[in-house]
Amino acid sequence: MMSNNIQISMEQNEKSGWRFFFAELKPKGKWLTPFNIISLPVMALGLILIVIRFIYGIGAVTNLSQETPWGLWIGFDVVTGVAFAGGAYVLTFLFYILNSRQYQSIVRVTVLNGFLAYVFYAGALLLDLGRPWHVVNPIIGNSFGVSSVLFLVAWHFLLYMIAQLIEFSPAIAEWLGARRIHKILSGMTIAAVIFGITLSTLHQSGLGALYLMAKGKIHPLWYSEFIPILFFVSSIFAGLSMVIFEGTISQRVFSDQLDDQSHQKHERIIRSLAKICTGTMFAYFFLKVLVFIHDENWTLINTPMGYWYLVEMLGFVLAPMLLFLYGYKSNNTGIIKIASVITIVGIIVNRLNVTIIGFNCDMSTHYVPSWMEFVVTFAVIFTEIWIFRWVINRMPVLRESPSWAQNH
């Protein structure tokens, strides 16, 4: 009797659940927003280019060559995108491990951002694989290339996506109103967080370690045996700058989701994040100087690439670091926001210097991405933002959790 009853009620739940799900799939709000008008054609064109890429090969849409096997899709989408997604592991560390409760209002949105970044930017990796139907080979175990850094990175991407999904899953349960599941999922959070931070430490540095064997191909000002450590340290302030930047936009775009105090709360959070950015950027700058002296690169400074190196170091590391410092000392969040934008540009510059600009830079014909590579990249980013917006408008990410879910 009992089991029958339960079964019936579950079926009913399921039916209404599906109806609920389909209702939620429909778009909310206005259609003809400037973002939609720009993003939709780009996404459509990107889709066409992806179809062309799978019919005629990677060479049909990219400018990759035998000398430059990795271009924009790896150097920007994956290597840079993952650095920006680093905010998720830093914030979960602050909130769950150090128990700094002040970050509560931005943890969920940051984890969601991180998760989507991994799904989309690491997913963009599939476009770059020549034989993507073999992508499961290193996972299912018929061919474990355990001596490969890429093997480690691939596994970490997969495991970290699962960890982030677990970290975010209570929000999904709250959206669906699944109380019992919510309790179970919330109980798994700390384990997922600890696992996730460990994975992030290793694959943020692992992305740098990928390039260790490209010694002699990467310009000596950017090649160093310490690339893994540099990539890891810079992912901290890269991620946090993205959190500041993205949070500032969310505050405006999704103002309907936020309560009255959130603006003040957000300003306070931005200031404490600026403090962390200053510290880690100083550590990073110091490390870079040490590496520079250690490698005895003095003679390379007086070359075009040397000037470019100085621009990166002074204009995109030292300058935003000082701005962050000034911003939080003088309680000026405007300056902090500017610093975060400069830092974001600086991280793009740094990652591209290692992966593209400084890669085989003495070659006569250097790789320049085709317009089609840019379109696909933007299509991927726009699709991610669409999904992000869809989730924000439905799940309790920016807004408060329902009252039944709050006491955990």
Add this chain to the structure above:
Amino acid sequence: MGATGLAISFGKNSFALGKSENPVEFFGILYDSARCAGCRTCEFECAAAHGLPEPQSDVEPIRSTTEKCNTVVNTFKTSKGEVYIKRQCMHCSEPACCAACLTEAMHKNKTGPVTWDGAKCMGCRYCMVSCPFDGPKFEYHSANPKIQKCDMCYEKQLKGEKPTCVANCPNDALMFGTRRALIKEAQKRIIENQEKYVDHIYGEHEAGGTGWLYLSPVPFSELGMNTTVQQSSYPALTKGFLYSVPSVFVLLPTLLLGVYQATKNNLQNQEPNDEQ
């Protein structure tokens, strides 16, 4: 993932091998640039043997190998006149491409040749990023792209035959044998003909040693060879990072758990104050 830990625990295969079979030496090929006449017979025979398009007869003097051509013979104007140099995959003793491959599609066979397995490869091209000699080439204009490179005619070697280029060289510029024997032979040629050769066997130490060994009448920098390549193994460059992975995987979670427990208690003590 304790990837390196796995490597150690799964090492039983090689353990069994040592017991049951005799140790096998790496085979290689010695290319003597002083004997090469630049006839490009090896190019044509190689293309025919590997089902690749026939090379053009009239070509630029300096080319690189491509996805349609596993070997090229280049002509350099040097201090000793025109000198020819054959290029192809070097078949390193410790290949960067094999260490880079996350599916073990690039494989260093027991007898020396580095071969590619299409059933495993996912086309990520990390082998190309890692190879100091730009050996592997990728078919960018194919929906089912392959990695192309010299395989030292591994199939033929299994049947006891010499690689195609060696078997067809009309000038005796190529010699097939164990790497150890080839180095001895190269040393002998240098000592007996000190005016003819520079005292350098390219490939003896380059990248930690390669299967292809080169003799030349002029310094290798004049022949477009990579002379900045490091004199030790390339996979060793990632060893430090990979070895640190298991320790990070054990120590970091422990540390994080400890910090979590410590600050959690802190928070509970503080909470009544916060609410006031």
